[in-house]
Amino acid sequence: MHNNNNGYPSQTRAWVTVAILMLAYVLSFVDRQILNLLVEPIRRDLDITDTHMSLLMGFSFAVFYTICGVPIGRLADRKSRRGIIAIGVLVWSLMTALCGTARTFWQFLVFRIGVGVGEAALSPSAYSLIADSFPPKLRGTAMSVYSMGIYIGSGLAFLLGGLVVKFASAQGDVELPVLGMVRPWQLIFLVLGAAGVLFTAVLLLIREPSRKGVGAGVEVPLSEVAGYIRQNRRTVLCHNFGFACLAFAAYGSSAWIPTFFIRTYGWSASDVGVLYGSVVAVAGSVGIIAGGRLSDLLHRRGYRDAPLRVGIISAALTLPLNLAYLAGTGELALALIALHVFTIAMPFGVGPAAIQEIMPNSMRGQASAVYLFVITMVGLGIGPTAVALGTDFVFGDDNALRYSLLIVTGVALVGAIVLLGMGLKHYRGSLDRLQEWKPQGVATPAPA
Numbered sequence: 001m002h003n004n005n006n007g008y009p010s011q012t013r014a015w016v017t018v019a020i021l022m023l024a025y026v027l028s029f030v031d032r033q034i035l036n037l038l039v040e041p042i043r044r045d046l047d048i049t050d051t052h053m054s055l056l057m058g059f060s061f062a063v064f065y066t067i068c069g070v071p072i073g074r075l076a077d078r079k080s081r082r083g084i085i086a087i088g089v090l091v092w093s094l095m096t097a098l099c100g101t102a103r104t105f106w107q108f109l110v111f112r113i114g115v116g117v118g119e120a121a122l123s124p125s126a127y128s129l130i131a132d133s134f135p136p137k138l139r140g141t142a143m144s145v146y147s148m149g150i151y152i153g154s155g156l157a158f159l160l161g162g163l164v165v166k167f168a169s170a171q172g173d174v175e176l177p178v179l180g181m182v183r184p185w186q187l188i189f190l191v192l193g194a195a196g197v198l199f200t201a202v203l204l205l206i207r208e209p210s211r212k213g214v215g216a217g218v219e220v221p222l223s224e225v226a227g228y229i230r231q232n233r234r235t236v237l238c239h240n241f242g243f244a245c246l247a248f249a250a251y252g253s254s255a256w257i258p259t260f261f262i263r264t265y266g267w268s269a270s271d272v273g274v275l276y277g278s279v280v281a282v283a284g285s286v287g288i289i290a291g292g293r294l295s296d297l298l299h300r301r302g303y304r305d306a307p308l309r310v311g312i313i314s315a316a317l318t319l320p321l322n323l324a325y326l327a328g329t330g331e332l333a334l335a336l337i338a339l340h341v342f343t344i345a346m347p348f349g350v351g352p353a354a355i356q357e358i359m360p361n362s363m364r365g366q367a368s369a370v371y372l373f374v375i376t377m378v379g380l381g382i383g384p385t386a387v388a389l390g391t392d393f394v395f396g397d398d399n400a401l402r403y404s405l406l407i408v409t410g411v412a413l414v415g416a417i418v419l420l421g422m423g424l425k426h427y428r429g430s431l432d433r434l435q436e437w438k439p440q441g442v443a444t445p446a447p448a
Contacts, residue, residue, distance in 0.1 A: 009209050014133040017206050018142055021126045022149045024089060024203070027196055028119045029153025030160065031096045032061065034192065036255050038161050038185045040262075040269065045183060046105050050398070054388040057255050060109050062381030065116035066373035073124035073369025077362050078219060081125035082206045088121025089200050097193025100186040101179065123352070124368040131356040131364060132209040137296060139356060140307065144292025144349025148285045151345055154254060155281025161258075162273015164188050215360025218439045225363050228437070229370065235358060235430040236367075238423025240374040243311060243351040245416035247379025248386070249318070249409040250344050254280070255384035257337065260401050265330035275334060283341040291346030295353070305427045307354035308420045310347050315416040317343040322410050325402040351375070358430040360437055383412075 008014065035042065035057050043053055076084055095114030102108035126146060134142045164184045173181045182190070211217055229236055258276055261267045267275075291310050298306035321343060324336030352368060359367040390404030391397070 007210060007212065008135055009133050009207070013207065014142070014209075015145075017133055017209075018130060018145050020202060020206055021085075021122075021129065022146050022152075024085065024122055024199065025126070025146060025149025026153040026156065027089070027192075027199055028092065028122055029150055030157045031092060031115060031192055031196070032119065033154045033157040033254070034161055034188060036154075036157065036161070036258055038164070038188075039259050041165070041183065041185045042108075045185075046102075046108065048105050049392070050388045051385065051392055052105060054255070054385040056105075056108055056112055058251065058380045058382070058384040060112045061116040061119075062376045063116070064113045065120045066376050066381075068117050068120040069124060069369035069372050069376075070366065072121050073365040073367075073372075074222065074225075076125040076128050076365030076368075080208060081129050081365075082203060082208055084121050084125045085206075086200050086203045088118045088125075089196055089203065090118070091121075092116075092118025093193045093196025093199075094118075095193075096196060097190050100182065100189030100193065102186070120369075120372075123372055124365040127352050127356060127368045128365045129206070129209065131353075132212050132361075136357065137299065139353045140295035140299065140350050141289070141292040143353040143356075144288045144295075147288050147349035147352070150348060151284025151288060151341075152281050155277045155279075155284065158258065158273045158277030158280060160188060160273075160277075162270040162277060165268075165273065166270035211361050213361045214434055214437060215362040215439060218360070218362045220360075220362050220439050222366075224440055225366050228360070228363060229367065232358065232426075232430045232433065234426040235423060236370070238419050238426055239308065239351075239354060240371050241378070242308070242416050242419035242423055243347060243371070244375040244378035245412045245419060246311060246315060246344065246347055246351075247375040248383040249315075249412040249416070250348075250383075251379040252383030252387045252412070253340070253344075253405055253409050256387050256401060256405060260325065260405060261330060261333070263399055264402055265333070267330055276337075279334065279338045279341055283338045284345040287342035287345030288349050290342075292349045292353075294346070295350040304431055305424045307347070307350035307357075308423055308427055310350045311420045312417055314343055314346040315413045315420070317346075319410065319413045319417075322406050322413075325406045354427070358427065358434055360434065360439075362439070383408075 039053055092115045095111050095118060098111040099108060102111060130142050130146055131139060167184050173183055174187050175181050258272045261272045262269060295306045295310045298309055303309060318340055321336055321340040324333050324340055327333035327336060355367050355371050356364055386408050387404045390408055391401050395403060
């Protein structure tokens with residue numbers, strides 16, 4: 001069933017696709033972020049430091065997530081995107097379950113790497129599917145709905161983590177067949193892994209849309225992809241690293257905000273999980289949709305560089321809200337952090353949408369993988385560890401976490417404003433360059 005809008009799927013079919021992909025993203029972020037509220041029990045059981053913990057939260061996951069992303073992105077430009085996603089969900093779910101069997105830091109590290117490898121299959125394929133399901137005027141909103149999974153998933157991770165901590169204080173360890181006695185934090189990884197395996201069946205409801213736009217249906221060699229990205233390097237560098245600075249601030253803060261409330265205000269982990277989890281799920285989801293809607297509005301008003309402008313607005317609004325870390329009461333801090341979550345969420349749907357706009361169809365998955373490589377390595381790979389290093393080595397005091405959060409995220413937000421501002425004219429130039437692109441050595445099909 002199609003509408004008459006240049007062969008795009010019907011609105012119903014397109015939004016069903018986005019909804020299923022968003023649920024997959026929710027699942028991936030629950031698996032990815034659940035560690036953030038389980039810092040203390042995991043540190044205790046594995047006998048590790050904040051810096052070790054940050055490597056489990058970010059770096060170990062991010063390195064292999066990003067390394068595997070580029071070849072998987074190339075597959076997404078040629079093969080079944082639905083099939084690639086299904087294999088990825090299965091791999092990361094099995095690895096998440098194995099995290100629940102870890103008894104040492106090194107075992108946990110290996111399984112987290114496996115989670116990263118599986119999750120690398122999702123977003124490059126999802127971005128490509130969504131771009132082929134919606135015309136440009138709706139892509140900012142559609143990408144933002146998909147990207148709501150970041151905040152719904154993270155919020156659920158904190159909520160589930162809080163419930164686990166509460167359960168642990170009441171019930172203690174649980175005995176399971178075959179595995180024997182497991183800690184409550186291990187149980188949640190086992191349950192999440194099983195849920196992911198079952199979810200793969202839902203992906204069968206997705207139908208592959210036809211590939212559309214400049215370069216659709218053309219297979220180009222990797223050298224040509226690299227050449228095109230190099231030709232647009234100023235745009236790509238400003239865009240990727242500008243949004244990476246925003247990701248650095250977002251991941252760096254979200255990884256440690258639960259611990260910030262526990263250490264600074266003496267809140268219980270279960271209370272933090274419920275309160276902060278609710279804030280992330282609601283304020284983050286509303287913020288990312290607001291960013292998508294704002295980008296589409298600016299686009300309709302003639303701002304061709306709308307996605308980058310949304311990123312600049314987001315960073316400028318978030319910067320003063322970093323004062324939340326110096327608030328005198330936990331309640332005031334939570335209120336300011338709710339606004340902080342809203343504003344910093346705004347650009348994470350329009351960032352990948354911008355990549356789809358400046359790349360030929362046959363390069364979208366690969367360019368998306370490069371974007372994910374940069375924002376994941378900088379944001380998730382370095383963000384949480386930068387905050388931990390500030391706490392451990394600059395201040396040398398666990399209770400100085402609030403100052404590490406203030407400084408590290410503040411510097412990142414200023415970097416985002418500078419880089420995205422520099423990228424505005426280069427992005428407009430890349431939009432013009434796309435219309436002149438022709439693949440080397442093959443006839444170019446008429447754009448759909």
